[in-house]
Amino acid sequence: MRTDACFPPDELASWVAVRRYAVPAWMIEKSAARREAGDWRGACEAANVDVEFDLAKVAAEHGEETARALEADLLELAPDLLRWHLPRILHGHSALSTDRTFLLSGTDPWLQVRTRTIVSGTQRLRLLFDSADDATNLDDWTDARHLWSAPGSAGLRERIGGTPFLRADGTAETTGSLAERVILAQEDGRTEEAWELAGVTLDRTVDRSSRYVSDLGKVLQGEPINIPVLADEIRRAGRKKAWLKLHWATAVELRLLDDGGMSVAAASADRMKRRRALPEALFRRLPDLDLLRHGAIGVAELHPLVVASLFPGYDGPVTGPPGPGTPAAVRVRCKEGAWHEMRGGVATAHAAEERRREQALKALGGKVTGCFAVEEHWRGQEGRLPRGLRAQRKELFARAQHGDEAGVLALLEAGLDPRARDGRDRTLLHYLPCVNHTELLPLLLKAGVDLEANDQEGRTPLLFAVGHAGPEALVRALIDAGARTDCTDDSGRSLRHLVRLMKRYELRFLYDQVSDDIGEDWYGEYYDEDDDYDWDSPEEQDERGPGA
Secondary structure, three states: OOHHHOOOHHHHHHHHHHHHHHOOHHHHHHHHHHHHOOOHHHHHHHOOEEEOOOHHHHHHHHOHHHHHHHHHHHHHEOHHHHHHHOOEOOOOOOOEOOOOEEEEEEOOOEEEEEOOOOOOOOOOEEEEEEOOOOOOOEEEOOOOHHHOEOOHHHHHHHHOOOOOOEOOOOOEOOOOOHHHHHHHHHHOOOHHHHHHHOOEEEEOOOOOOOOOOOOHHHHHOOOOEOHHHHHHHHHHOOOOEEEEEOOOOEEEEEEEOOOOOEEEEEEEHHHHOOOOOOOHHHHEOOHHHHHHHOOOOOHHHOOHHHHHHHOOOOOOOOOOOOOOOOOOOEEEEOHHHOEEEEEOOEOOOOOHHHHHHHHHHHHOOOOOOHHHHHHHHHOOOOOOOOHHHHHHHHHHHHHHHOOOHHHHHHHHHOOOOOOOOOOOOOOOOOOHHHOOHHHHHHHHHHOOOOOOOOOOOOOOHHHHHHHOOOOHHHHHHHHHOOOOOOOEOOOOOEHHHHHHHOOOHHHHHHHHHOOOOOOOHHHHHHOOOOOOOOOOOHHHHHHHOOOO
């Protein structure tokens, strides 16, 4: 099995993590059940999508016909499928691509979904019906209903050009088709040959507008572009040419030729800022096919709507992404060369008396060793965890970041120590903005997780919640639990600063509660402390009218 043939190693690990953690099976099941019952709001809630509009208000402002068309689209919306297909930040991450806007339907205003602005923050999505004039990273999915609509998902197989190397039942098969030969050439590094096989003319004209664009072959190298479908996608959009944005500074321009062919040329990403590029999801190969082909995942682990479209001949169970299992025992070298087993950072091989001795030694300035040292590493002290424990800790925080509170609770019930810290010294309390905190917060506090723990940037869980879109209910719950409000991070930002900087209109109570003497004076350069702060949200300001 050569999984490195289709992905660089770090991208492979990221895609495996995305498919394992980003859309858990319970989310798919719960969202589908609500959607099939006609409860589109419930489906969104189950899939961690925040609905930021009201249909009655839409009808009042834009007319009943617009509201009915919007409601019809919402009844088709499969928010879990939408989350499945959204682009990701890879190279060691599995989070949603940040600060992106995806137009789903409408003209203006649009039904649209937006991702958050911080990689390490909540993975909750925002669903709006609004103008997209302020969107900086825009993807038009209005003609891509196979990516977000339950009925439209049936068209996925056609839009991606079939399933190369895979039969209709999901088993492996090589037919030597054009799509397969193109993919093999791409994976072997024969990039230019791959494009030529698909009948695309390579235009080697150098774009002089950017120093980042010099060689077409280098621009295209390593990009998993679904070349055979590009011409159809351009025609479907009613265009003669289209742009693919590949990196922050590079892009390619595609042109349909008069003879029916197509050409590709390197371009500067700067030149296409005002042009709407072809959405990434329409020109990149579906990662699921490469993961299946090389055995990294199985058909049963895919989204059910994806399986139904891609593999109509598959008759096995579709369970969705696997949930957490029982953490395996990890052998740890303890004192005097003895080997003990640990699960989830807990030294279970030692009696209470031994633990008291180690705690006394630590209090006197001594150094703990063996299993107890591993416990300290699990809880954030410097040192290296055994590989198995690192994997268990990684899964715990990955499930937390992706909003899988059920998975987190299952891992804790299976014996993982809740006092774990991730690679940035964040505790599970820092991850509460990502999950439903109502059950998890009391459990963590009872387990002794430090309410004032600082991460590497000096942020307590309360600071982190305010700065990373933690809901008002969580902020109030942390304060009620005793979290200090006179804290600052390593940059000198207080809660008062963060409330104002992040435009947390709903947290005025906290802004008023925190003294303006807390924090560094330099941070005031981001706004004038002498100015009156308008606590009304942008929507409320619009309602007041201009000049109010």
